[in-house]
Amino acid sequence: MKMIIKACIIILLLIGLCFLGYYKYQEYQYRQSPKYKLLQKGYTEKQVQIILDKGTEKQIETIISLDYNPQIPQIMNHKDYKSDYFKRYLNYQGPKNIDDIILLVNQDIDQTSIPYSDDLLNIVKTPYFIKEKLSRYLDYKNKYPDLSYQEIIKRVNCGIDAKFYTNVKTADTNKGNLILINKYYQLDASYTPNDLQAIDDDNHYLTKEAALHFSQMINEASKVGYYYKVNSAYRSYSAQEEIYQEYKNNYGDTYAENYAAHPGHSEHQSGLAIDMVAQDPKGRDFEQTEEYTWLQEHAHEYGFIMRYTKENQYITGYNYESWHYRYVGVEAAKQIKQEGLSFEEYYHYYIEKGQ
Ligand SMILES: [Zn+2]
Structure with a gap:
């Protein structure tokens, strides 16, 4: 009997030892885990969870090797956080604010030599x-x-940190309706649109698409009783050369620069620009007519924008021209109007940048 009790006690002790050993092993394992190490570093349970959820094994190792830094889980939990940029966020010696670190690194500003x-x-x-x-x-x-x-x-x-007619580049005719022609972008002397169409009986031409939208526009205007007279549409390089010289000779250099483009720099050569006024202004400036107001309200619906506005004279390099409209297509015209941009701003941000 005594033997049996002894045996039982030994067995129980053995079982107890096993449990203890197992427990100790578990504890040892836990102490080796990233979670334990992060908690030991001073991270809260919540911060640890973020690090474990967002971090790769290597990143977690890095975090464990560094001093406690409460910004790390904040960075990793940011909506714009990119895992590939992990080290760069930590290394960027720039702003203190997490949003700003993420913004600048995501824009690769940390990769430039420009100091913060x-x-x-x-x-x-x-x-x-x-x-x-x-x-x-x-x-x-x-x-x-x-x-x-x-x-x-x-x-x-818009490039006006350089003087007008400096840094001149060739206008990109592949841009179609969105081609930019201004004091920095010029067309070749030989450039002529290949689909010019007459828009009246007065030798005025626009590209096929612009002509179609122009006729829809004036047709719509006529339904409410507004009629227009076209003063100019497509102009060749040589015609522009003559105009520019004529302005210079008749009105002097300053006036010519403010109103006439150098040859090759006129939008009229693209077949996308039109100068139009009220057919019967009743002695008023175009700006004072209902025809003008109607265009202000509706031109964009037909893909036209007023190109040389009052507020953007210093950008375009031309004095305000209430009569000069440019076809850019309906989508662009609507966006330009909605965002209140000059065509230069629109082009450089949305068209050129997208390349
Ligand atoms: Zn014009």
Whole structure:
């Protein structure tokens, strides 16, 4: 009997030891786990959960090897966090704020040699910012510190940090209706649109698509009693050369520069531009007519925009022209109107940047 009791006690002890051993093993295992190590570093349960959920094995190892940094789980939990950029977020010696770190690194600003500054951050945050132009924005801000960031973005995007008729490039005819022709972009002397169509009996021509939309537009206007007279539409390079010389001879250099394009720099050569006024202005300037107001309200529905507005004279380099409309297509015209952009801003941000 005694033997049996002894045996039972030994067996129970053995079982107990097994449990203890197992427990100790479990504890040992736990101490080896990333969770335990992160908790030991000082991270809260919640922070640890984020790190384990978002981090790769290697990233978690890195975090364990570093000092406690409460920004790490915040960065990893950010809606715009990109796992591939993990190390770059940690290494970027820039802003203190998590949103700003994520924003700048996601834009690859940490990969440039441009040092972090408040100006840099504010520029990146401004609508219509184009990454490739960052150093030009900063140069311009240095030169004109009182200008708003918005204004700096606008001017640099449009290229007016260089003088008119400098840095001249060939206009990209592959852009079709969205071609940009201005004081920095020129057409070859030989360029003529291949689908010009007459829009009246007065030798005025537009490209096929522009002509179609123009006729729809004036047709619609006529239904409410508004009629227009076209003063100019397509003009050849040589015709523009004559006009420019004529303006120069008759009115002087300044006037010519403000109203007439150098040959090759006129939108009229693209067959997408039209100068139109009220057929019967009753002695008023075009701006004062109902025909003008109707165009202001409806031209975009037919793909036309007023090209040389009052507020953008310094961008376009032309004085305000209430009569000059440009066909850009319905979609672009609507967006330009909605966002209140000049065609230059639209082109450089949405068309050129997308390449
Ligand atoms: Zn014109």
